[in-house]
Amino acid sequence: MRLSPTLSIYIARQLIMWLAIMGLGLSTLVFILSFVEQLRRAGGEAGLAMELAIFQLPFLVQKTLPFVILFGSMMAFWRLSRTNELVVARAAGVSAWQFLLPAVFIGAVIGGIQTTVFNPLASAMLARYEKVDAEYLRQTTSRLSVSPTGVWLRQGSEGGQIVINAQRITLDGAELLTVIFFVFENPDRFIRRIDADSAVLRDGYWQIQDANLATVDNPRQHVEEYRIDTDLTPDKIANSFASPETLSFWALPGFLENLEAAGFSGHRHRLYWHSLLSMPLLLGAMVLFSAVFTLKIGTRTSASRTIGAGVICSFLLYFLSDVIHAMGLSGGLPAILAAWSPAALATMLAMAMVLHLEDG
Structure with missing residues (x-):
């Protein structure tokens, strides 16, 4: 029937x-x-x-x-x-x-x-x-985001903050590739920019080889090695990603593509x-x-x-x-x-x- x-x-x-x-x-x-x-x-x-x-x-x-x-x-x-x-x-x-x-x-x-x-x-x-x-x-803020322009990190510095952009990052989070550091004395006062092919995360600092520095007064300066103090660790970087639950069903494929393109x-x-x-x-x-x-x-x-x-x-x-x-x-x-x-x-x-x- x-x-x-x-x-x-x-x-x-x-x-x-x-x-x-x-x-x-x-x-x-x-x-x-x-x-x-x-x-x-x-x-x-x-x-x-x-x-x-x-x-x-x-x-x-x-x-x-x-x-x-x-x-x-x-x-x-x-x-x-x-x-x-x-x-x-x-x-x-x-x-x-x-x-x-x-x-x-x-x-x-x-x-x-x-x-x-x-x-x-x-x-x-x-x-x-x-x-x-x-x-x-918890009095903390997210310090990492992923976009088509690469990975963006933010860390505090003495008297200001540093914004980091990298095209790729190794799976262990210890090395940034094709990286730019933007150093600010406060949220709206730019101090310097550091460009390099890579930056390695050591214990308490970023080690940057063959860096190009640019400031307001000196547009370009090459240094063999440059160090930037940091409180970041590979675990902190890995845990700073937006959890999948905060991304919609429609946004996840694009985020996933950017995430894997960045090396994660x-x-x-x-x-x-x-x-x-x-x-x-x-x-x-x-x-x-x-x-x-x-x-x-x-x-x-x-x-x-x-x-x-x-x-x-x-x-x-x-x-x-x-x-x-x-x-x-x-x-x-x-x-x-x-x-x-x-x-x-x-x-x-x-x-x-x-x-x-x-x-x-």
Whole structure:
């Protein structure tokens, strides 16, 4: 029997309603917990804590979305099972695959919207959160950026600051290639410019060979060796990159290209981009999982036991995803494999369980 459009719309409407309820409930809970944590970090300053919690909320909602889909779908299917609506549909010849298709489609569409529309908002607000957090709580600022013109670094100096531009940088962060140092006495007073083919980061200073110095009074002066004091280390340079979570799905490919052109590894950012791409598949799998653990309610097993099994399974899947993600970050797995494996494994496992459920 072919699934009627009326039944498809009804199932979709029930699912969307419960997803909205679950999403609102989890978002409220996440916001309260985030606000309490930010209030602790801000030393009781409620205004700053509220600002930080609001900026961080979209990113946290994005992280909890698979659970929203799973629990919201479980509630929708549980209600349809308790009222025997699905029993009647199956008695009329509608298979589990037929009435699950609209729900899986909605899950995949939500995943696509999350990746292409909601993620840019979440990443922009998270970037703002990190900026406010660094300025008011950690009292630090980002000192590195990557653009088509190369790598840009900023460091403090006695009575001013130094801006560094390099076309490339070695993977260990210890050597800059085709480098320019702009020395300022204060933010708007230029002192000198140093050009060189390379600059090596030593313990507490930059060592520059065959440097060309230019000042306001002396446009060009060649020196065999020049040193600039610095508090930078290779670890500080590597950790100064914008985290992939602060870059939108649309901005990541360009940033990744600039990052690798500058000589850095883009493995972490590529892994995150592919994990965003896999979101529709993962959320579709969450809908299938919810069906497996709720369609039997009212027949052979109790509701609490079945829903409890679904919750445990979801957290096991989340733990497995974290392990695979950690292996991807460490380089133990290719970025594409590490990003797509959780979604692919969840989909195959959920489909196998639905097949078993359908065949009795």
